Amino acid sequence: MTKKNRDVWVVKFGGSLLSDATARTGFLADAARIARKNALVLVHGGGPEINTALDKMGIQSQWVNGRRVTDEAAMAVVEGVLSGQVNKNLVGELTGFGARAVGLSGRDGRLLRAKPVPELGRVGEPDKADAALLKTLLAAGYLPVLSSVAEGPGQRALNVNADEAAAAVAVALKARRLVYLTDVPGVLDDAKKTIPEIRTRDIQRLIDTDVVRGGMIPKLMSCRAAIKKGVREINIVDGRAGLAALSGTRILP
Ligand SMILES: Nc1ncnc2c1ncn2[C@@H]1O[C@H](COP(=O)(O)OP(=O)(O)OP(=O)(O)O)[C@@H](O)[C@H]1O
Ligand SMILES: [Mg+2]
Numbered sequence: 326m327t328k329k330n331r332d333v334w335v336v337k338f339g340g341s342l343l344s345d346a347t348a349r350t351g352f353l354a355d356a357a358r359i360a361r362k363n364a365l366v367l368v369h370g371g372g373p374e375i376n377t378a379l380d381k382m383g384i385q386s387q388w389v390n391g392r393r394v395t396d397e398a399a400m401a402v403v404e405g406v407l408s409g410q411v412n413k414n415l416v417g418e419l420t421g422f423g424a425r426a427v428g429l430s431g432r433d434g435r436l437l438r439a440k441p442v443p444e445l446g447r448v449g450e451p452d453k454a455d456a457a458l459l460k461t462l463l464a465a466g467y468l469p470v471l472s473s474v475a476e477g478p479g480q481r482a483l484n485v486n487a488d489e490a491a492a493a494v495a496v497a498l499k500a501r502r503l504v505y506l507t508d509v510p511g512v513l514d515d516a517k518k519t520i521p522e523i524r525t526r527d528i529q530r531l532i533d534t535d536v537v538r539g540g541m542i543p544k545l546m547s548c549r550a551a552i553k554k555g556v557r558e559i560n561i562v563d564g565r566a567g568l569a570a571l572s573g574t575r576i577l578p
Contacts, residue, residue, distance in 0.1 A: 337491035357422035370487035434458030449483030511573030
């Protein structure tokens with residue numbers, strides 16, 4: 326099966342969308358429909374599921390700039406939950422909507438390698454993405470579903486931020502469009518109104534003035550990196566509104 330439209334879309338979605346049953350079903354049905362016409366790659370995190378699993382084991386998490394400090398024991402849980410439970414449940418649901426979904430992590434086909442951030446434990450920053458496996462799957466009509474676990478030195482697993490993983494994959498695929506689905510209507514200004522367009526040169530100021538905080542920081546930093554490396558269009562949108570509208574914030578060069 327060849328796709329009618331060769332433009333690749335990369336869509337990242339987060340934990341909050343996964344835990345809202347209505348939003349989740351709506352989004353996965355949309356994704357399966359879009360994947361019939363476009364080459365689509367999904368990248369997911371899974372913060373809430375990881376928290377639940379770590380809580381059960383009595384492991385507490387600390388956060389530094391939106392990244393989870395991950396020791397050996399926590400890494401085993403992160404990989405089991407993200408690349409196992411969360412990834413395979415998504416693949417199952419997408420298959421139910423008629424998609425030819427294939428679950429992967431960054432450790433498969435060397436598709437995402439990361440360099441360690443040792444002060445955070447088993448955490449990495451995406452370093453090299455190799456799109457060969459994804460291209461093969463897309464050309465054959467599959468819908469790749471990627472968890473944010475990467476290959477680190479010695480072929481060991483590293484936990485990476487899913488926003489950064491999505492940006493690295495979008496760059497490697499020369500994606501036409503990168504979409505971040507999140508739990509807010511877009512990037513909000515001081516008055517909590519959605520900012521319709523942000524230029525990459527304005528991102529640092531938004532962070533320095535504290536308008537943008539927490540999980541929105543790695544998202545906007547990833548956007549800036551992806552635009553610099555050639556991704557043409559990036560949208561940060563409300564996952565509950567689905568993929569069709571793409572209202573929210575557009576990031577421009
Ligand atoms: N200016 C801002 N506009 C919008 N959201 C902001 C802003 N500053 C901080 N945030 C926070 O960023 C959050 C979105 O990032 P977050 O990392 O929590 O979600 P995600 O990346 O969609 O999901 P996940 O991290 O589970 O993959 C919002 O819920 C909000 O609390
Ligand atoms: Mg996040």
